[in-house]
Amino acid sequence: MARSRRSGPTPDRARVRRRPHAGRARVSFAFNHSAMTHNLVIQSLAPLSDAHHKPLLALSRGTRIVQTDEHALRIENANPAQRLDIDAYCGTHALDFGFVEAGRTLGDFGLAVMDMDSTLITIECIDEIADFCGLKTQVAEITDAAMRGEIRDFNESLTRRVALLAGLDAHALERVYEERLQLSPGAEKMLAGVKAAGLKTLLVSGGFTFFTERLKARLGIDFAHANTLEIVDGKLTGKVLGEIVNADVKARLLRETCASLGIEPTRAIAMGDGSNDMKMMAEAGLSVAFHAKPVVRGAATVAFDHVGLDGLLRLF
Numbered sequence: 435m436a437r438s439r440r441s442g443p444t445p446d447r448a449r450v451r452r453r454p455h456a457g458r459a460r461v462s463f464a465f466n467h468s469a470m471t472h473n474l475v476i477q478s479l480a481p482l483s484d485a486h487h488k489p490l491l492a493l494s495r496g497t498r499i500v501q502t503d504e505h506a507l508r509i510e511n512a513n514p515a516q517r518l519d520i521d522a523y524c525g526t527h528a529l530d531f532g533f534v535e536a537g538r539t540l541g542d543f544g545l546a547v548m549d550m551d552s553t554l555i556t557i558e559c560i561d562e563i564a565d566f567c568g569l570k571t572q573v574a575e576i577t578d579a580a581m582r583g584e585i586r587d588f589n590e591s592l593t594r595r596v597a598l599l600a601g602l603d604a605h606a607l608e609r610v611y612e613e614r615l616q617l618s619p620g621a622e623k624m625l626a627g628v629k630a631a632g633l634k635t636l637l638v639s640g641g642f643t644f645f646t647e648r649l650k651a652r653l654g655i656d657f658a659h660a661n662t663l664e665i666v667d668g669k670l671t672g673k674v675l676g677e678i679v680n681a682d683v684k685a686r687l688l689r690e691t692c693a694s695l696g697i698e699p700t701r702a703i704a705m706g707d708g709s710n711d712m713k714m715m716a717e718a719g720l721s722v723a724f725h726a727k728p729v730v731r732g733a734a735t736v737a738f739d740h741v742g743l744d745g746l747l748r749l750f
Contacts, residue, residue: 471536474512474520475749477741478505478529486527493519505741506748510536532736532749540631540750544697546624547688547714549706550639550646550660552581553724554743556616559641560595566606569598581708583729588640588680588710596663600672604665607644615645618724620742625653627747633703636691638684640710659687685713703746706730722746 474494476482481504491499494516496509514533524531551558564573573595580591628635639646639660650658662675677683692699704711704718707726712733715721723734724743731737738745 471511472514472533473536474509475502475532475534476507476509476524476529477531477738477745477748478527479740480528481505482507482529486529489523490520493523502748528740530736530738530741530745534736534749538750540628540633540747543631543633543701543703543719544695545636545688545692545702546628546633546746547636547638547691547702547704547718548743549684549708549711550637550649551641552618552707553705553711554618554621554637554649555645556618557610557614559610559615559645560599562610562614563599563602563606564595566609567599567602573598581710582727583709589678592640592661592674592678592680596670596674597672599663599670602670604663604668604670607642607663611645611648618743620744622653623744624742624746625655627744628703629654634691634695636687638679638687638714640679640684657691659683681710681713684711685717688714688717705743705746720749 474490474496476486476490482501487499487507490507491509494509494512496512498510500508500510502508512533517533520531523529548554551560558574558577561570561574561577564570576585576591576595579585580588585591625635634656635654637646637650637655637658637660639658641660643658643660643662646658646660649655659679661679664671664673664675679687688702688704689699692702698719699717700719702718703720703722704715705722705724706712706715707724707730709727709729712730715723715730715734720736721734723731723737725739726734726737731739736749741748
């Protein structure tokens with residue numbers, strides 16, 4: 435599954451080191467990862483069979499299994515070095531897994547950040563908008579290439595796609611929202627869980643404010659940022675107004691929101707599916723690749739290929 439990434443170690447595990455730098459002391463923090471213990475969380479869409487217990491315990495070199503509910507179990511004192519073996523087993527049995535630092539709780543984090551298209555919701559809004567002018571195939575091809583990281587310049591890919599929508603009646607946006615937009619499985623449960631744990635929520639999207647603002651109001655999300663489509667006389671002009679929300683902007687918005695909340699980015703959780711999400715995921719203390727492209731899956735702390743967004747709650 436995913437490579438091991440930082441999971442926001444708590445400050446009391448840090449050692450302060452001072453190194454000389456240009457004639458003055460520089461303070462850096464080094465975390466004693468060797469002293470950390472980890473739990474391995476296994477999740478499944480279907481009820482988990484007891485038949486998985488023995489092989490998973492052996493593969494993970496853990497000490498004890500706790501069945502947390504019928505869809506998840508926790509293996510205590512698991513060895514993250516066994517990741518490749520666990521990945522192979524879980525891939526064969528349609529299971530999701532994640533190594534989490536023992537003792538961590540959801541409440542240790544302060545912000546949950548999520549992408550919109552194909553993460554919080556099941557569709558790519560721009561592809562569905564394009565369907566109303568008979569251009570879904572052309573636009574979707576550019577979208578897929580961009581999300582796989584094959585088009586390096588997100589601004590260029592978005593500009594090309596939006597230009598194809600010029601002249602479309604803006605009512606198509608409302609139709610996409612009302613007729614085609616669906617929340618991803620577990621989205622509402624995940625949001626309820628993070629709010630109950632005291633986290634703030636940020637929806638940050640390379641999509642459009644028409645949809646993010648409606649979802650923000652509907653789901654009680656605290657903050658939302660996206661691109662603004664230009665509309666003149668009820669028609670899309672094929673242009674985006676203002677700054678384009680690309681990978682760098684997403685990462686900056688995560689940092690800025692954390693700063694406004696008085697927390698470090700390591701206390702953020704970031705969820706996404708495409709290459710445009712990778713920089714913000716790298717900023718976060720915990721990153722979740724949700725039904726993601728391989729390049730994203732490989733860079734995240736945890737990848738959910740099968741379970742819904744509420745799988746986040748079972749990690750703790």
